Amino acid sequence: MFVKNSFVLWGDSIGKGVVYSPERGRYCLTPERCARLVSDKGIRLTSYARFGATIREGFADFLKEKTEPGSAVLIQYGGNDCDLDWQAVSDRPDVFHDGKTPLHEFGLLLRRFAQEARARGGLPVLVLPPPLYSARYFAWVSRGRNQDAILRYLGDVEHIGRWHGTYVEAIRAAARDTDSPLLDFHTPFLRAMNYPALMCEDGIHPSREGQRLMAETALEKLDALAPALLSLGATA
Numbered sequence: 001m002f003v004k005n006s007f008v009l010w011g012d013s014i015g016k017g018v019v020y021s022p023e024r025g026r027y028c029l030t031p032e033r034c035a036r037l038v039s040d041k042g043i044r045l046t047s048y049a050r051f052g053a054t055i056r057e058g059f060a061d062f063l064k065e066k067t068e069p070g071s072a073v074l075i076q077y078g079g080n081d082c083d084l085d086w087q088a089v090s091d092r093p094d095v096f097h098d099g100k101t102p103l104h105e106f107g108l109l110l111r112r113f114a115q116e117a118r119a120r121g122g123l124p125v126l127v128l129p130p131p132l133y134s135a136r137y138f139a140w141v142s143r144g145r146n147q148d149a150i151l152r153y154l155g156d157v158e159h160i161g162r163w164h165g166t167y168v169e170a171i172r173a174a175a176r177d178t179d180s181p182l183l184d185f186h187t188p189f190l191r192a193m194n195y196p197a198l199m200c201e202d203g204i205h206p207s208r209e210g211q212r213l214m215a216e217t218a219l220e221k222l223d224a225l226a227p228a229l230l231s232l233g234a235t236a
Contacts, residue, residue: 007045007222008067008122009035010058010113011076019207020191020200022043027051032208037215043222047212054080054101055109069121072225074183075113076127078167079122081106090145093153103166110174115191116225119180123228125221128168128186130210133196134161181228183221185214 009015017033020026035047048061057076067073081101089097101109126143138157142150154160168186175182189210192198198210206214 006068006070006131007038007043007074009045009047009049009074009076009157010062011047011049011074011079011127012053012058013049013051014079014205015050015074015076015127016047016051017211018051018080019203019211020202026038027196030208030211032211034211034214034218037212038218038222041217041219049076052080053177054076054104055113056101059113059116063116066199067117067122071122072125072222073122074119074125074127075110075117076129076183077110078106078129078164082124082167084141085208086141086145086150089153090142090149091145093149097153099163099167103170106167107170107174110171111178114174114178114180123225124178124180126171126178126180126182127183127227128171130185130189130198130206130214131168132161132164133199133203136199138203140202140204181221181225183218185217188213188217 013027015035017035017076018027021028021032035045035049038113048058048065055060058075058077062073080236082099084097108196110126114126117124125184138150140155151157153163172179172182173198189195189206192213194209198207198213199205200207200210
């Protein structure tokens, strides 16, 4: 049983449903995106997800918007936050390069986001993103750059996935610290036997098939949240 007008998504292009289309040679919004598939099941979900957003930008935008008491506030960030300036890595592989949002700041902002959502009478739900496909992402970010230099910085290609994983763990920790439910897209992708088909050519955006898996996962979790939302005072 779902609570009407109770789901609000704040996130980046993964939440928005952006995929890379090899046929068009560009990013586009897929009709088979998680948010739309979930909405097709009768769930009213308002999405503020946008391409390229970090948690800094998302939280700043959230503070400007009103949130209906009793809403589940889905907080989905991390992919852009952990991303590096790959041109800088290519040019200077012998110095440390931090993510767009350093890990410590990312964790603090997640906690503030969740606390603010709860203070408004909402239920914060932290979203674990799908895992990176390291080999594809490495090939993607090293295009037109010094691939050997980037690999020297990383040590090995799989370091990209491990770096991304530290942000995933930061989301888990923030959920524990703020007593917030998790919407886990990470584990279903790891368990999938067809993982390569679930990811786009760029190695970070889920494909149409990946978006469908996200929708299946979301439907199960959002249904389980209905009692908690009702306890906040939302009405069916």
